[in-house]
Amino acid sequence: MRNVGHFIGGKKIEGQSGRFGDFYNPSTGELQGKVALANVSELDQAVQNAKRAQKEWAHVNPQRRARIMFDFKALVEKNMDELALLLSSEHGKVIADSKGDIIRGLDVVEFACGIPQNQKGDHTLGAGPGVDVYSVRVPLGVVAAITPFNFPAMIPMWMFGVAIATGNAVILKPSERDPSVPIRLAELFIEAGAPAGLLNVINGDKEAVDAILQHPDIKAVSFVGSSDIAHYVYHEAAKYGKRAQCMGGAKNHGIIMPDANMDQAVKDIVGAAYGSAGERCMALPVVVPVGEGTAEKLLDKLMPAIEALKIGISTDPQADYGPVVTAAHKAKVTGMIDKAVEEGAKLLIDGRGFKLQGYENGFFMGPTLLDNVSTDMVTYKEEIFGPVLQIVRAKTFEEAIKLPSEHQYGNGVAIFTQSGRAAREFAAQVEVGMVGINVPIPVPVAYHSFGGWKRSAFGDINQYGMEGVRFYTKTKTITERWPESLTEDSAFIIPTF
Secondary structure, three states: OEEEOEEEOOEEEOOOOOOEEEEEEOOOOEEEEEEEOOOHHHHHHHHHHHHHHHHHHOOOOHHHHHHHHHHHHHHHHHOHHHHHHHHHHHHOOOHHHHHHHHHHHHHHHHHHOOHHHHOOOEEEEEEEOOEEEEEEEEEOOEEEEEOOOOOOOHHHHHHHHHHHHOOOEEEEEOOOOOOHHHHHHHHHHHHOOOOOOOEEEOOOOHHHHHHHHHOOOEEEEEEEOOHHHHHHHHHHHHHOOOEEEEEOOOOOEEEEOOOOOHHHHHHHHHHHHHHHHHOOOOOOOEEEEEOHHHHHHHHHHHHHHHHOOOEOOOOOOOOOEOOOOOHHHHHHHHHHHHHHHHHOOEEEEOOOOOOOOOOOOOOOOOOEEEEOOOOOOHHHHOOOOOOEEEEOOEOOHHHHHHHHHHOOEEOEEEEEOOOHHHHHHHHHHOOOOEEEEOOOOOOOOOOOOEOOEEOOEEOOOOEOHHHHHHHOEEEEEEEEEOOOOOOOOHHHOOOOO
16 A cells, blocks of 8 residues: 655655545555645645745746756656556546546646747837836746646646746645646656756645645645635635636537538547546536437437447556546446436436446446436536536527526537538637537647636636736836936926826
8 A cells, every 4th residue: 555645845755744535546446545635834844845946946047947847848758658557547547548638738838848938028118218118927936736636647737837937836736536646747847857846746635725725925826626616715815815717617518510420429429428437627528419300310329339438447458438536426426317317317328337347346337328408407507527428409509509608617618510600600609618619628729728617717817828827927017217317306206208
């Protein structure tokens, strides 16, 4: 059994709080180890290390910061197989999916390598007689990243890549369900030449989160998780005077138009709905066929594709997806399926009783398909976060647009069509933050930005890209002149240029 502590001041340390959480191998159901849960004192120790490191790091020129990011990227790529295996062993996603997790994080690190260009300021020469004005973007200081279990590599790198490149130091509080990969990333960051204390990893639960939110030396908090917790973190961060961006849950819809390429749409939907066992905030758990004819064509192709899915252990290269993360999460998803049936949804494929031979204690679930789901059902309103796909039938294009637009979540949405006009109208009207046109999981590339609307995001600045640069920096504007002599009374009037 392994014990996972913290990473503070450039080295691993054991936990001192006396409190621990359990983490498991989802494929076998076996307890893998104990993870230390930090207290206020341990969080403060990390912050003090971060403050010391950041004071010097802020004055390191952007080219040198970028070189460390380049070296870090190369080390992660070199250790890809090790990281993916470690990630899969604690999360349960298959190896290919774990590598995708890491690669999408590295995309943002790669963007951060361009920080000399992306952190440039603005300059106006001759804004007035002999007066120049320029603006620069300076780091905030020590910032915190609170990340979820479902992407233990990607989302930490989304946050600390841009934050550190812009001159900040980071306190990373990952999920205690799969704690090892963030620690390993921090080790590789030191190996890349980063100063000790620049990236600290604190494992913990609500006590650690509250300590982060209340610590006066932490200037900003970036969070990804459920909407209720996102709202709490956003509220508490504002209460303590911190900048915050808090990404919450989702209920992404896939609209199937009558003219869609049905074979391609089904392939995309099955991958987006069941990949990573549905444990993705950009999964596609709701499909909306427009018209009864479209619904029947969809089902004719969708059901055989779902029934052909292979569920396996995380290291099985033939598996389409692996187990969910914990027994508790499996019970939660199972309960949501029970609730959907109770509410009147038609159960077409039932994944609740699935057992993988030889791994009967693993946290596996077969794929579930529910038809005739209506908007008043609790299971439509709430995020299920498992291998469950719901069909909500729409009679018209206008009705299909209203479904995601009126939902409490507004993270992502996709439309499948061969009509440019329909796609353009849909993209313009739908009230959702990220839109895919024949793209089932519309996560933007690293030089754009990631962010939902409504209860999917709290705060007005998105993740990564130039939005990330703006979030982790503040603007300082300097107005200067160099007069040969002072004019009388010039110090007592508002300057007019």
